Amino acid sequence: MPSHDVMPNMELYQPVQVEDALEIADRLADRGWLVGGGQDTYGWLKDRAKDVDALIDLSAIESLRGIRETADGVEIGALTTLTEIINSDVLRNSYALLTDAAGVVASPQIRNIGTLGGNVSQDVRCWYYRRGLSCYRAGGNLCYADTPEGMNREHALFDASRCVAAGASDTSSALVALDASMVIENSSGERVVSAEDFFVGPANDIENTTILRPGDILTAVRIPSTWANASFYWEKVADRNVWDFSLVNIAAAFKLSGGNITDSRIVAGAVQTTPRRLTNVEIAVQGQPKNQETGESVMNMATDGARALAHNGFKVPLLQNLVKRAISA
Numbered sequence: 001m002p003s004h005d006v007m008p009n010m011e012l013y014q015p016v017q018v019e020d021a022l023e024i025a026d027r028l029a030d031r032g033w034l035v036g037g038g039q040d041t042y043g044w045l046k047d048r049a050k051d052v053d054a055l056i057d058l059s060a061i062e063s064l065r066g067i068r069e070t071a072d073g074v075e076i077g078a079l080t081t082l083t084e085i086i087n088s089d090v091l092r093n094s095y096a097l098l099t100d101a102a103g104v105v106a107s108p109q110i111r112n113i114g115t116l117g118g119n120v121s122q123d124v125r126c127w128y129y130r131r132g133l134s135c136y137r138a139g140g141n142l143c144y145a146d147t148p149e150g151m152n153r154e155h156a157l158f159d160a161s162r163c164v165a166a167g168a169s170d171t172s173s174a175l176v177a178l179d180a181s182m183v184i185e186n187s188s189g190e191r192v193v194s195a196e197d198f199f200v201g202p203a204n205d206i207e208n209t210t211i212l213r214p215g216d217i218l219t220a221v222r223i224p225s226t227w228a229n230a231s232f233y234w235e236k237v238a239d240r241n242v243w244d245f246s247l248v249n250i251a252a253a254f255k256l257s258g259g260n261i262t263d264s265r266i267v268a269g270a271v272q273t274t275p276r277r278l279t280n281v282e283i284a285v286q287g288q289p290k291n292q293e294t295g296e297s298v299m300n301m302a303t304d305g306a307r308a309l310a311h312n313g314f315k316v317p318l319l320q321n322l323v324k325r326a327i328s329a
Contacts, residue, residue, distance in 0.1 A: 011054035026187040029214040036115040040122040049132040073224040078117030100234035101174035107243045117218045124165035136162040157306040158272040161203035166270045173251040173269035183220040199274035227253045233326040246270040250322040261285045295327035
């Protein structure tokens with residue numbers, strides 16, 4: 001049996017320019033692993049659940065860091081740490097939904113190292129998958145969690161296709177609610193996709209949680225001014241207040257006129273592999289007052305189509321009540 005106390009042998013590349021990183025990533029393809037803060041990476045490799053020939057450490061590329069105001073919003077480098085996001089006056093003043101979400105990721109020590117790009121790109125947290133079992137997501141033909149005996153308390157309510165694992169990123173819900181865009185570069189150039197399209201579920205891709213492919217590098221996140229200074233609501237429910245993943249989280253942005261909701265984006269996290277946009281609730285609250293009565297009238301709609309597993313049925317009323325709280329706040 002191989003030791004899990006030491007890292008496996010592999011090559012290490014530490015480029016200082018994006019162009020060099022793109023060349024290395026293109027050349028190595030799926031034999032290379034991109035590293036930002038490394039908080040998700042090193043656990044995978046140390047436990048031997050995944051293996052690669054080389055690490056491409058992006059941490060020395062200064063152009064991938066920083067928060068910059070633009071003509072139509074703000075651009076955040078993918079290597080910007082979660083702590084830098086929390087401490088940003090620009091983000092805190094106009095896009096507090098993101099700073100609130102970043103502020104409850106893991107622990108202060110992890111937020112000092114962990115990056116925005118890493119947080120949105122991390123893999124699912126299923127116990128079986130993380131321990132190297134040959135489940136559907138790992139190329140096998142079984143979902144160990146989707147059984148009466150399976151440990152599935154933290155797993156998905158929606159869009160389970162063979163895999164029932166739920167997404168682990170807190171910031172992803174906020175970015176979808178803010179209508180953010182993700183900037184992706186590879187050797188062929190740059191493309192920009194909406195945050196909503198950046199994340200993919202198991203019905204479309206059983207092996208990946210984002211559209212990033214070998215050779216791709218997420219270089220920045222852009223948030224438009226569309227939702228700047230909106231009425232925001234963020235809440236994360238977890239077993240512990242620190243150093244824990246969401247059981248369910250809710251990110252919501254509202255535009256108001258005379259106390260009535262003129263537009264909204266309401267997104268739930270940890271209820272499926274991708275952030276779940278609650279478009280039916282958004283439509284239902286259009287033109288309605290933002291108060292408890294409205295929240296109570298639409299809260300059950302949030303779980304339309306939910307399929308509870310053996311041990312995660314508590315997520316149904318939890319999600320409903322988080323939606324009510326977001327609209328009532």
